[in-house]
Amino acid sequence: MTEQTVITVNTSEPYEVVIGREILVAQANAALEGARQVLVVHQPSLTAVAEELKRQIETPELQLFLAEVPDAEDAKRIEVAQFLWQIMGQADFTRTDAVLGLGGGAVTDLAGFVAATWLRGVSVVQVPTTVLGMVDAAVGGKTGINTEQGKNLVGSFHQPKRVIVDLALSDTLPRKEILTGFAEVAKCGFIADERILELLETDLEATTDPSTEQFREAIARAITVKAEVVAEDTREQGRREHLNYGHTLGHAIEHSERYQWRHGAAIAIGMVFAAELGRLAGRLDDAVVDRHRAILSSLQLPMTYPINRWKTLMATMRRDKKARGAMLRFVVLDGIGKPRILEGPDQAMLLTAYQSLADGEED
Ligand SMILES: NC(=O)c1ccc[n+]([C@@H]2O[C@H](COP(=O)([O-])OP(=O)(O)OC[C@H]3O[C@@H](n4cnc5c(N)ncnc54)[C@H](O)[C@@H]3O)[C@@H](O)[C@H]2O)c1
Ligand SMILES: O=C(O)C(=O)C[C@@H](O)[C@H](O)[C@H](O)COP(=O)(O)O
Numbered sequence: 001m002t003e004q005t006v007i008t009v010n011t012s013e014p015y016e017v018v019i020g021r022e023i024l025v026a027q028a029n030a031a032l033e034g035a036r037q038v039l040v041v042h043q044p045s046l047t048a049v050a051e052e053l054k055r056q057i058e059t060p061e062l063q064l065f066l067a068e069v070p071d072a073e074d075a076k077r078i079e080v081a082q083f084l085w086q087i088m089g090q091a092d093f094t095r096t097d098a099v100l101g102l103g104g105g106a107v108t109d110l111a112g113f114v115a116a117t118w119l120r121g122v123s124v125v126q127v128p129t130t131v132l133g134m135v136d137a138a139v140g141g142k143t144g145i146n147t148e149q150g151k152n153l154v155g156s157f158h159q160p161k162r163v164i165v166d167l168a169l170s171d172t173l174p175r176k177e178i179l180t181g182f183a184e185v186a187k188c189g190f191i192a193d194e195r196i197l198e199l200l201e202t203d204l205e206a207t208t209d210p211s212t213e214q215f216r217e218a219i220a221r222a223i224t225v226k227a228e229v230v231a232e233d234t235r236e237q238g239r240r241e242h243l244n245y246g247h248t249l250g251h252a253i254e255h256s257e258r259y260q261w262r263h264g265a266a267i268a269i270g271m272v273f274a275a276e277l278g279r280l281a282g283r284l285d286d287a288v289v290d291r292h293r294a295i296l297s298s299l300q301l302p303m304t305y306p307i308n309r310w311k312t313l314m315a316t317m318r319r320d321k322k323a324r325g326a327m328l329r330f331v332v333l334d335g336i337g338k339p340r341i342l343e344g345p346d347q348a349m350l351l352t353a354y355q356s357l358a359d360g361e362e363d
């Protein structure tokens with residue numbers, strides 16, 4: 001057996017994030033103890049893994065229902081949640097039964113939401129299979145789906161029973177998926193743990209290669225950042241807002257792109273915007289802003305967005321969860337590891353920050 005790292009998320013009902021290789025079967029067996037039926041929600045790319053899991057752990061006392069959902073953001077729709085509720089209803093799922101989310105962040109958000117709402121809450125075991133899912137989406141209990149108006153507008157806080165980070169599952173990830181997932185890893189570096197940034201700056205190839213020790217360290221460090229923040233502020237009354245660094249503009253870009261962009265790509269632009277805002281607000285020095293651009297562009301993430309989208313983006317940002325009435329609130333940095341809230345920056349400052357990353361001609 002390979003070495004395992006266990007990170008405990010100390011919420012009111014503490015749970016473990018277990019990191020290792022080839023741990024899925026043993027960990028799923030342990031985490032699902034007591035359930036009679038399990039709904040395994042998975043992406044099309046995980047069908048073989050889901051079938052193998054069923055083959056390995058199904059017994060006369062434990063039945064697994066495999067539910068394939070549409071890929072990526074197309075899964076985070078009410079129609080897909082309805083399809084899953086229907087399976088659970090037809091199979092008489094009770095409160096001792098469970099949901100298992102197997103896939104990227106889109107699936108863990110959906111699976112968590114369905115578990116949170118079925119009978120007002122059944123257990124969910126999260127098995128993230130993308131970098132982004134491992135370090136962020138599967139940990140911390142934010143679950144949800146999108147609506148016509150915006151990203152994650154319907155959802156619930158519902159902590160998982162366990163998070164199983166089987167690094168062997170990342171071996172099949174396309175390189176581009178790994179790099180976009182590292183946007184959230186870098187975010188943890190900017191807001192809380194500079195060592196993550198140093199790992200990327202020292203050897204980006206090794207740090208983003210799932211077979212290396214640097215990869216494992218970066219993943220474990222990012223999960224640790226998230227676990228500590230969530231334990232202190234589970235329902236986002238304060239410090240948890242810092243995990244939204246880069247997301248105010250990032251979510252508006254995802255909406256503007258009709259959810260066809262990867263989340264990591266959108267928040268990369270969002271983080272450059274937030275860094276520029278921090279500079280304009282007199283909080284952040286030039287070197288740290290440049291460090292954002294250097295690290296995020298080394299991950300091949302986008303750094304610019306069309307200037308003529310600004311009005312639409314502003315309108316969408318007004319629905320951001322951090323807004324209070326008409327006042328927009330942004331997470332900015334006073335320095336690496338020093339996130340703060342910037343309340344109600346004026347329109348001119350917002351536009352200037354946007355102009356510094358925008359491309360194309362103004363209308
Ligand atoms: N709840 C949270 O706290 C939280 C945090 C961050 C992001 N999110 C959400 O997560 C979503 C993005 O997640 P994502 O970036 O993982 O995208 P995703 O779930 O869309 O997955 C990306 C792609 O990777 C494929 N894939 C997944 N695992 C694979 C594997 N092991 N091998 C090969 N291909 C694989 C999928 O089929 C998909 O095409 C967004 O909806 C975002 O809002 C939620
Ligand atoms: O866990 C959190 O809190 C986060 O904000 C993590 C984000 O990376 C994540 O994308 C989250 O889904 C954003 O949620 P939202 O509340 O801004 O919709």
Ligand SMILES: [Zn+2]
Nearest residue numbers: 184247263267
């Ligand atoms: Zn995010």
